[in-house]
Each structure stands twice: as structure tokens, then as C-alpha cells.
Amino acid sequence: MGLLLLLLRILLGIGLFKGMLLFSLVGADVHYYDFVTKSMVVVNESFPGSVIHVRKGDTAYIDVHNQGPYGVTLQWHGVKQHRNPWSDGPAYVTQCQVEPNTNFTYEVIFISEDGTLWWHAHSDWTRSSVHGAIVIHPTEGTT
Numbered sequence: 823m824g825l826l827l828l829l830l831r832i833l834l835g836i837g838l839f840k841g842m843l844l845f846s847l848v849g850a851d852v853h854y855y856d857f858v859t860k861s862m863v864v865v866n867e868s869f870p871g872s873v874i875h876v877r878k879g880d881t882a883y884i885d886v887h888n889q890g891p892y893g894v895t896l897q898w899h900g901v902k903q904h905r906n907p908w909s910d911g912p913a914y915v916t917q918c919q920v921e922p923n924t925n926f927t928y929e930v931i932f933i934s935e936d937g938t939l940w941w942h943a944h945s946d947w948t949r950s951s952v953h954g955a956i957v958i959h960p961t962e963g964t965t
């Protein structure tokens with residue numbers, strides 16, 4: 823090792839490395855990956871889906887046109903839905919699924935909520951890609 827260092831210092835000292843292209847062998851690996859894409863169910867061609875803006879006390883009507891290949895329901899997470907369970911979303915608990923190529927209009931009443939909540943699919947695995955935010959602003963004139 824000492825001899826190699828000495829030789830390197832001599833070569834550098836007399837300028838033999840100037841202008842030379844040096845190749846070195848290092849322990850590098852070559853990696854191959856397969857990236858496979860596939861489609862997923864989203865809302866309004868967006869992931870996450872559309873943001874719903876309302877004020878506390880408002881009522882929103884959300885018309886769901888299911889153009890996907892699976893039945894779906896939507897749940898308005900954290901919205902209490904007093905006396906309005908048919909718009910709460912759990913599939914086969916409070917409603918049947920919105921089947922492909924059909925629609926259903928949800929009536930979502932924001933009586934007591936404020937802040938940011940979210941909506942999501944409440945049927946099988948569609949919740950992984952069908953979701954979005956609900957921004958509930960204070961009642962007009964309040965903070």
C-alpha cells in the first residue's frame with residue numbers, strides 16, 4: 823500500500839495524469855425495474871377528488887354519476903347527518919350502492935360541523951382512490 827501511494831505521488835508530481843482519461847473499476851450494480859401502470863377510480867378526473875366548500879349550516883347536494891365499473895357509495899366523514907341517514911353512505915347499511923351507469927343525489931346537511939373534514943367512498947376498496955376534502959367555513963358573519 824505504501825509503495826502504491828508513493829508511485830501515485832510520483833506520477834502526479836510529474837504530471838502524467840494531466841489530460842489523461844482515467845477509467846476506474848468500482849463496485850456498481852445495474853438495476854432493472856418494471857413499472858406497470860393501471861387505471862383507478864377517481865372523482866372528476868382528479869386524485870384526490872374535488873374539494874367541497876360550504877358554510878356551517880349549509881346544505882349541499884352532490885349528484886354522483888357512477889361511470890366506474892363498480893358500485894360505490896360516498897360517506898361524508900364526520901358530518902353527523904341528523905335525521906338524514908339515507909345520505910350517510912355505508913353500503914348496504916343506510917343505502918344500496920350507486921351501481922355503474924346510474925346516479926344518486928346525496929343531501930348533506932352541515933348543521934354543527936366546521937373546519938376540514940373529508941368525504942370518501944364507503945364501499946370495498948374504492949375508498950383508496952375515491953376521496954376528497956370538505957372545507958366548512960364559519961357561518962356568514964362569524965369567525
Ligand SMILES: [Cu+2]
Nearest residue numbers: 897898899900
Ligand atoms: Cu368515514
